Amino acid sequence: MHQVLFKRLGGNEDIPLPSRMSEWAAGFDLHAAVEEPVTLAPGERKLIPTGFAMAMPADLEAQIRPRSGLALKHGITCLNSPGTIDADYRGEVKVLLVNLGQQPFTIERGERIAQMVFQQLPAVAISEADELPDTVRGAGGFGHTGV
Numbered sequence: 001m002h003q004v005l006f007k008r009l010g011g012n013e014d015i016p017l018p019s020r021m022s023e024w025a026a027g028f029d030l031h032a033a034v035e036e037p038v039t040l041a042p043g044e045r046k047l048i049p050t051g052f053a054m055a056m057p058a059d060l061e062a063q064i065r066p067r068s069g070l071a072l073k074h075g076i077t078c079l080n081s082p083g084t085i086d087a088d089y090r091g092e093v094k095v096l097l098v099n100l101g102q103q104p105f106t107i108e109r110g111e112r113i114a115q116m117v118f119q120q121l122p123a124v125a126i127s128e129a130d131e132l133p134d135t136v137r138g139a140g141g142f143g144h145t146g147v
């Protein structure tokens, strides 16, 4: 079990910490810590605060992903999906929402706007090489096997 610390930031005692809505949910839902309702016009993007900062073990990352219900019903998604929370980030976690729908969408304080999924990262060390090992695919990509 990985221990992740959430620190509620001042004035947000009423905002729930990220939580799973079902026992085996992959994502912890994030709540908007906006002081007043915020409206996104069609095509508009805004950075929405969540009211907490966090600390997780160094081999974890957290991904901020859209909620499919908001995407389907209102065209609301995360512009930088999936957003990346680095293990050494101690600032407020924020969600970059964009309205791809055709109607304005208003975010109320406390509303669930996105979800956070934790991932374990492999240890990686990079080194420069003059040659790379051959493969059957080689440099083929971007649909070279057909559609």
Ligand SMILES: O=c1ccn([C@H]2C[C@H](O)[C@@H](COP(=O)(O)OP(=O)(O)OP(=O)(O)O)O2)c(=O)[nH]1
Residues within 6 Å of the ligand: 064, 080, 082, 083, 084, 085, 086, 087, 089, 092, 093, 094, 095, 096
């Ligand atoms: O949706 C997001 C994406 C990022 N962050 C925070 C946590 C993350 O650790 C930090 C940096 O994010 P990222 O590496 O994606 O952005 P960057 O443009 O590379 O900024 P930096 O130079 O600060 O790494 O910003 C969020 O709160 N929400």
Ligand SMILES: [Mg+2]
Residues within 6 Å of the ligand: none
């Ligand atoms: Mg970065």
